[in-house]
């Protein structure tokens with residue numbers, strides 16, 4: 001039977017068919033749906049870990065115990081998980097283990113476009129790159145065989161267009177794979193310096209044997225056509241190349257890309273007249289091939305910035321430019337993503353935006369949209385967790401250099417706080433910092449599409465769970481000034497911010513209110529009063545001052561002569577605009 | 592041998608482009624085509640611009656297309672038609688919803704929503720303008736505008752030989768099937 005599956009769905013299906021029994025991940029576009037789909041298979045224990053390092057360590061533990069396991073994450077997640085990754089390369093596996101890295105060329109929803117293929121080489125583990133959904137499923141199954149045969153973890157590298165594109169996939173049954181026996185093996189699994197020295201020798205030997213495998217693997221193949229032009233390619237770039245050249249050129253199509261099949265590459269280079277490497281992002285293959293002394297054309301004509309498509313390749317190699325319809329730029333206004341109407345983050349950022357002499361060190365999540373106009377209330381955003389620690393550094397630098405009168409606020413979401421914010425807060429308390437921390441607790445992991453997290457009371461598999469209490473965590477760390485506010489109550493929020501500005505010790509403000517898109521259960525609806533009435537503008541009373549527009553709510557527009565207009569289908573009655581209006585022109589419907 | 596056709600659906604998060612493309616792809620597969628489809632998620636729910644590409648033919652390689660390659664652009668929002676117009680083949684067609692969703696720069700008064708998008712497009716491409724929002728409202732559910740648009744797309748691409756009512760029945764939630772079939776047929780009449 002064939003089914004139309006995204007790459008992410010296909011990977012999940014592959015894991016199921018391969019007999020995987022444990023999977024751990026932290027969400028992140030474009031990888032999130034992998035675990036969401038794995039969780040649909042009841043045979044697999046699946047969980048959201050608080051961060052990628054934990055996810056990988058869980059998968060490592062499960063593998064050493066003898067089960068087939070996987071960890072999934074977006075490309076930057078591998079940075080977080082890099083520490084266990086590098087040592088896992090030395091110890092190897094017991095049950096097969098694959099680590100899925102979903103890279104994001106073109107940065108559809110990421111802060112950088114790092115090419116994670118380099119991680120495989122750096123951590124000395126095998127690398128596999130599928131080029132469509134069918135391969136995503138087939139290669140996962142093959143990956144487990146390789147992982148167990150060579151005692152090595154596999155970096156399974158996807159990109160956005162593999163993850164989120166759909167193609168037809170042949171579905172098979174699940175293979176039942178009994179858990180492997182676990183035998184205590186200190187020299188293999190306890191990476192002390194003495195053991196590590198020996199393991200390094202072992203892994204170099206594994207890589208030699210893997211190169212041999214690579215030259216014979218069904219994941220790497222020649223497609224012989226006319227030999228005037230030869231193309232070496234991997235991942236989705238293969239599909240783009242096929243689209244452009246069809247069967248007019250020869251291909252060396254690579255799916256197993258570390259260690260590279262050098263014998264195949266040499267043979268291919270010998271047989272074709274002109275050799276191109278077509279790969280997305282960095283010259284990963286190209287550099288290796290050139291180091292073999294082979295002359296190839298690659299990044300001098302194919303961009304290493306942004307994602308590729310067939311057109312870019314056709315233009316670079318054939319000099320063929322498609323005829324296009326001219327776009328009238330004057331008729332196109334940007335459409336940046338924005339906080340939703342009713343987003344609980346808006347109230348906090350509105351109040352923060354009115355304060356002078358504050359620096360806001362931001363973090364990653366929906367609240368990063370607080371950096372966009374009209375709020376523009378964020379000074380930095382580096383990576384998950386950096387709000388608190390970079391804020392601490394900013395404040396300390398000010399202090400030691402005598403810059404006074406600036407208050408630093410680190411703003412961080414609930415999921416991000418659990419991910420990597422806690423250690424930053426420990427640093428502030430431990431080292432007597434005075435940067436304030438605002439935890440925007442919208443009761444869910446919003447940006448990536450509503451995943452449960454340690455604070456929400458449910459697991460990925462839908463079971464009720466202990467709700468980790470953020471207030472108690474902060475208390476345990478030693479924060480003495482902790483205040484919980486409703487961010488839709490502007491007065492309360494403003495007072496908390498002012499109090500923090502005047503406190504020279506660590507402060508935590510928790511803004512607690514559910515995400516407007518969250519499907520809240522009845523207890524939450526009651527607790528937060530989520531059945532709110534919409535707001536309307538009394539046009540008579542509206543003085544057209546436009547102050548309400550400063551909240552940046554997508555439900556509010558403005559027309560000269562009429563004043564502010566609230567779109568009733570979008571408004572959820574959060575009342576932020578109602579509180580902002582200096583003329584009481586905004587009211588609740590029916591009041 | 593059927594040449595690969597390229598469809599580009601563009602709109603704004605929340606307009607239902609994803610469901611429309613799902614129905615479309617399911618129908619095309621039932622007709623025996625190879626299909627690849629690509630959509631960009633992530634920021635979609637946050638009011639950003641969303642696109643879905645659907646490609647079908649005997650054998651499809653790339654899930655995405657470059658500029659100047661779309662046989663048809665279906666725009667759920669009119670300014671989005673202009674934003675993506677350079678992806679259209681010069682001889683391609685546009686089906687556009689006569690519907691404006693102002694973006695934040697417009698809402699906060701930093702930019703003005705373009706006044707003459709449709710006229711401008713009419714001057715340079717083959718375009719059919721429909722009012723899917725009105726039609727959907729008349730049917731009693733504004734959310735069916737996506738399937739109205741789908742009906743128009745099917746007509747514009749001459750894909751009537753597929754049993755779309757059956758496909759809608761398979762893909763759409765049961766209690767919304769009837770209204771969506773009506774929406775689909777209305778959409779077909781508009782082209």
Ligand SMILES: Cc1ncc(C[n+]2csc(CCOP(=O)(O)OP(=O)(O)O)c2C)c(N)n1
Pocket residue numbers: 026027028029052074076077080364365366367384412413414415416417440442444445446447448
């Ligand atoms: C290391 C890393 N992992 C994952 C992501 C993807 N990501 C971006 S924001 C986010 C979650 C944010 O959730 P939360 O902190 O609760 O804020 P919200 O979006 O709900 O406001 C995730 C998982 C990332 N950018 N970096």
